[in-house]
Amino acid sequence: MAGDINANIVPEIPKGYHNWGPDGDKVDLAEQSLLNKLIRRSLVRNRNQVEVLQADPTSPLFSVKTFEELRLQPELLKGVYNMGFNRPSRIQENALPMMLAQPHQNLIAQSQSGTGKTAAFSLAMLSHVNPANKWTQCLCIAPTYELALQIGQVIEQMGKFCPDVELAYAIRGNRMERGIMLKEQIVIGTPGTVLDWCTKYKHIDPKKITLFVLDEADVMIATQGHRDQSIRIYRQLSKNCQMLLFSATFEDSVWKFAEQVIPDPNIIKLKREEETLDTIKQFYVMCRNKEDKFAALCNLYGSLTIAQAMIFCHTRKMAGWLAASLIQEGHQVALLSGEMMVEQRAAAIERFRNGKEKVLVTTNVCSRGIDVEQISLVVNFDLPVDLGGDADNDTYLHRIGRTGRFGRQGFAVSMVDSVHSMDIIKQIETHFKRKIRKLDTNNLEEMEKLMS
Structure with missing residues (x-):
């Protein structure tokens, strides 16, 4: 030809x-x-x-x-x-x-x-x-x-x-x-x-x-x-x-x-993919600010046996700050955001898929992008909202759908730092008709019990 x-x-x-x-x-x-x-x-x-x-x-x-x-x-x-x-x-x-x-x-x-x-x-x-x-x-x-x-x-x-x-x-x-x-x-x-x-x-x-x-x-x-x-x-x-x-x-x-x-x-x-939520356990964690969120994330990551994790942020700036903070803590981290060339994004995802980095920090550019069998945890560092400030249910589904794939058990944790974010959680619960349970990342025994 x-x-x-x-x-x-x-x-x-x-x-x-x-x-x-x-x-x-x-x-x-x-x-x-x-x-x-x-x-x-x-x-x-x-x-x-x-x-x-x-x-x-x-x-x-x-x-x-x-x-x-x-x-x-x-x-x-x-x-x-x-x-x-x-x-x-x-x-x-x-x-x-x-x-x-x-x-x-x-x-x-x-x-x-x-x-x-x-x-x-x-x-x-x-x-x-x-x-x-x-x-x-x-x-x-x-x-x-x-x-x-x-x-x-x-x-x-x-x-x-x-x-x-x-x-x-x-x-x-x-x-x-x-x-x-x-x-x-x-x-x-x-x-x-x-x-x-x-x-x-x-x-x-x-x-x-x-x-x-x-x-x-x-x-x-x-x-x-x-x-x-x-x-x-x-x-x-x-x-x-x-x-x-x-x-x-x-x-x-x-x-x-x-x-x-x-x-x-x-x-x-x-x-629709909503039946995929059956293999994902969903939680939320109460926090006061981004530093509180980061501490909760470290507790979560340190307490669980996690193959690989994806963390979603609201902005490039937040994603950059979080990736740098995680690297300081000794984690192998890949960062993915919209200013990168398509080929650079593809290379970062390939490294993550091959296990060279265990954590992928990203904005929504990747919510619909990849299927990696080893992802056991998805974290909404920032909750997905639409332009009107309400819950973006489709983006939430696509984000947490990166875990629990191929019939495996997955975990999704959302960080809640205000009355408005708690309202977003309630909107998501109502939309998908599924309970999102509260998680105390400072209580190791409770965490292990809920997430077992």
Whole structure:
């Protein structure tokens, strides 16, 4: 499989949504997605059950347990196994039969990084291509240059044994002479460049596209320009084109956008993670100030057998102070916050995952980011709140969900330093219908009893 990426490409600046979150740290959705792709080199064991809503309820529900059941071309099956996939992941079991069905079916799917989603639609594109036709047949758009390259790498690896299938990257800096039609059957790109190639420069005939993939839809629509460009690309396509849309979240804005561009879809949704709280014991500790919190944290860490711990702070400044204080106490600590480059964050997480540091201090940039089996303790040094000052229940769930993974027992401890923080605890208890028990970190005997 041949790529068409030039050596002198000027990287396109990511246009992801920059937002100062309630934790005081900068959250870039595109960077967060890229971080997930960099750190999840293998499939995570996702506990979420999937819910399948079929466009045609009378159609028999079909899922697969092996790649052989999909009757793939031998070259593709070889590529799949060469990538280390032994059996389909949960999302692949349900999505691949829909993607590969004849006549074709449209799909809206919720899937997070590490679940095999990119491999699934890459396999669909490679299966879809007729190598004898030397024009673009499959088109995939992603929000940034870096995410497009990540997808392209998966396609190149999976299509390693398909020499007649070629791939081009529609990204800024990859220039061609106006009016020259692409011969590559698959094109991966960012919305602005793809739109230009379809309309202004005439490198792609959009009416000949038979499979259109829109990845990272939630990141895409956070940028107004990308949202509008994606819709303009969609309007250029033929009515017979198969449409696949993927998003990590399914907020109302994502649904509204998906309904605009995906007619008569099958839908795959992840059921909520709240059942994961069953394996996590939740506590709160009364404190007066940050020094009191730090003393409680040291008591907690010194009294328990903890494999690894994640500690969440409200701001970069607080995270920096806490990491330095823990290092002074002799702990091996990694610090993660939004001013670090994505590659630096990925390297810090890799060190933590490999056990080189036992404690990871972070802001919300990492609440949804990693799955490490050894995390036995999550500490909310600062409680997560939304812009209105109320409990941010989703962030709380994602934070404490870093522990208690893969069926193991986990512990979550929240530091409470005011009447307002106690109110936040009560809001979280009400929302999740679970009791958060008070913990006295000065009473070793009580602590051991409660946390055993």
